Amino acid sequence: MTIPSKPMLKAESLHKTFKVGSRFRAGGIQHLHALSDVSLEVYPGEIVGLVGESGCGKSTLGRCLLRLYDVDDGRITFKDRDITGLSQRELRPLRADMQMVFQDPYSSLNPRRRVGDLIAEPLRVHGKHSASDVQARLRELMELVNLSPDFLTRFPHEFSGGQRQRIGIARAIALSPSLIVADEPVSALDVSVQAQIVNLFMDLQEKLGLTYVFIAHDLSVVRQIATRTAVMYLGGIVELGETDRVLHRPAHPYTAALISAVPEPDPQGNIKARTILRGEPPSPTNPPSGCRFHTRCPVAEARCSAEVPLLRALGDNRSVACHFPLDGSAAAHA
Amino acid sequence: MPADLMTANPDGTLLDVRDLCVSFRSERGIIRILENVSFTVREREILSIVGESGSGKSMTSLAVMRLITDPNAIITGSITYKGRDLLKLSPKEMRALRGREIAMIFQDPMTAMTPVYTIGWQIEEQLRAHQNLSRRAARARAVELLGEMGVPAPAKAAGRFPHQLSGGLRQRAMIAMALSCNPSLLIADEPTTALDVTVQAQILELLLRLRTDFGSSVMLITHDMGVVATVSDRVMVMYSGIIAERGPKPDVLGGPTHPYTLGLLHSIPPMHGEKPHRLPSIPGSPPAPMGRPAGCPFQPRCEFRMDACASRPPLFRNGMQEASCWLAEKGMPDWAHERAIRAAGEAA
Amino acid sequence: MLLPILRRLAEMLFVMFGISVVVFGIFFATPGADPAARIAGRNATPEVLAQVRHSFGFDEPLPVQYVKVMEKLFISRDLTSFVNRGEKVIPAVVESTPVTLSLVFGAAVIWVVFAIIMGMIAAATRGGIPDRLLMFLGLVGISMPVFWVGSVANLITQSRFHHTFLFSWVPGLGYTPLTQNPGMWFKQLVIPWITLAILYIGLYGRVLRANLVEAYQEDFIRTARAKGLSERRIMVRHALRTSLITFVSMFGLDFGALVGGGALLTEVVFNLPGVGRLTYVALQSLDLPFIMATVMYSSFFVVVANAVVDIAYAWLDPRVRDAR
Structure with a gap:
């Protein structure tokens, strides 16, 4: 795949802090650093995977990219237009072009409305279709997500998890967006159903030329679907590059540990060969100094606690934020 | 309990489940959840029961613990543990077994632990329910157990409430509680599903250690084939x-x-080798x-x-x-x- | 720990100030509600009216009036009744407070004990006959108006069956202070206690049952069973303990409101000279200083109860404690 030189979406040093607690309560207001200095480019037609553990900021980043959250600092450019400061009203016409798919489609589908109405809602809101057009488009969409058009008159609760996710996807692609941010879209599904939905995402990308930011905690799903992968830890991207390179020759110790921790359905599987990280990610309200991973890093040195490593290019279309990146060959996973 | 019944069978079978059927009476007729499920768990063995939603894997574990409290439930078959059919025990006899002989841990220790008590208190409660211990001795044992499960600063952690701990520490506390009375069988129902992958690896490592350190058998309920591959001796797919x-x-x-x-x-x-263009998938979804x-x-x-x-x-x-x-x-x-x-x- | 309490106190004072302004506004500054006319009585000449107005300070600007009234109410405590000249308001309220406290406290003990028993039995037998019977009785208790229950109780114990061995011990209506004659205090109050408690037993029993049934759906109950705990321990230490959170906050507010004069009907029916009855009498004669004082007194208890509930809430639920 050749990557066009011009990004569709560009995020430059995004910062996002949430306030937790209260001025009136013990402990006072705390700042949760959800994103610190995150930059990411998304090129047309590619699938960027965002992986990391809970609290790493991957969902926040996804929402900031679509301006569902306002960023504190940084700049977001979508199709050459700076959208960082746009008001919600100014964003509305752009919403048709950038959509979101959520983990639990059930909670985002109004249970009292029929599937047809739910999918047609964005078509009606953006008012580009006549009534007969809407019906034709609905059938077309149902076909795209492999659901029977008979389902249009049913209610969300009549469907299984996989079917609901298909409905959620139909709704997201109704207005023919060019960018879709999918936030853990297969995490809640049974394994046998998960594969169907991953395939659907890939099929739609081919058929419609979509661009995805695909957020997942499951590395094997990301490996399957993403062309490039960004690994996040505690609010920052620690490694970014082509999926195969990142997952097969990780340069960041965290990426290596994450890959090592994935249990694989290997008949001879055992746990001894693994690098098991000690402890758990520190609280984002009080992140460690220097490299945020230094508290759990197996190769950390004194410098790591003092100096923040910047994301720097390694040459093979990959960047890493580490003072002591792993040697590619040594880190190669057996 | 007579001593001879508390020793294991000569062939090393700890739990022998035969033709277990669980169904529920409902307005729409009888709903069969489990149909003729038979399996054994041997001493010091990890048996994984793997399946998707609706497979009945969790129901199997609840049936073994006799924790199906719904009055509309019909349970038939036999569940023989160390020579005694659990389905024939009186509620009192079963209670004496639960937590002491067979213990259980659950998916989400946040909701599975009572929110208003410290984890130390909750471990003490289990200890004191089965052993004649003073509060002080129980607390000391609770702290010791937390330490053995790899909880840092166990004495301090014992004084914390479940919501004050991270997911991994909560699960360690839950395991410490389950192991407090040295059970022969630990039933772990999706113990790592709510955890991040690096923490999951730690908990799986801990489960593996139980067999050597505590001599316990583990019945692991999971949906994750990767977890099955990592820890089990035998597998049962439901x-x-x-x-x-x-x-x-x-x-x-x-x-x-x-x-x-x-x-x-x-x-x-x-995770390795050739990526398929399309993932081979099973069409449709598991039936209700x-x-x-x-x-x-x-x-x-x-x-x-x-x-x-x-x-x-x-x-x-x-x-x-x-x-x-x-x-x-x-x-x-x-x-x-x-x-x-x-x-x-x-x-x- | 000190800071949240100080903050609470400041909040309370602020709320009390707000209430006093509103009450003052309603009684003294609403157009048409001329207190002077009320004091001067019907057919008063304009001169008399002006004289009354002046003597009570009603011809001064409202903020000055407010300060004067509040000064009389709280500092010099010599605000007197408009109806029975010379009867001081504050001592009257202070005198009737123990009566109300005696009534509400006793009733509260009864309703808490019985509601917990009722809720636990109903939850333990949920779906069964005891559950349905108790919930029905609870509904009956809620539906019976307190003045009607009181009147019927009086009818039975004071006249119809008073001469039978069952109720011959019931003394005449009224109140004897606890310090004077504890036995008499108890005998005179026990029927009012039960009367007042009936409604709350029904209400609290039903709420508690609902909370307990909900708690029994929680994962931690399953864990408690898996630990091998007895059903009784699971009920008391796990289900009841976590269900008490709603129960206690309801109790705090109801208790505060009742001490603040909400037991008015019970006090009137049983001729107990409490704050509620004081309010009732004051309302009948539109005795503004008395109404003002009792409303302020009542608001004080409601605000205090609110604060106590907040603290109890944090004590009962460590998650709330940490969220502060």
């Missing part, structure tokens, strides 16, 4: 209330004899207990469906493996061969 396949882990994962196991293993995106198909319950989703599937296949044994599939009747299925036959049949 689908829609029946046993699809069971056997030693290397055999089941390396050479599945049931099309469901095969499909499940194939639908997991690989009310909509369970006649005959083999997997038959509507099965790519090897044949006429025989209209009747329910028994478990056929091939070597160490057993599968409830008519293909396994003829011996180990050769999947490439089966696919070729099927393709030829379609062409004709």
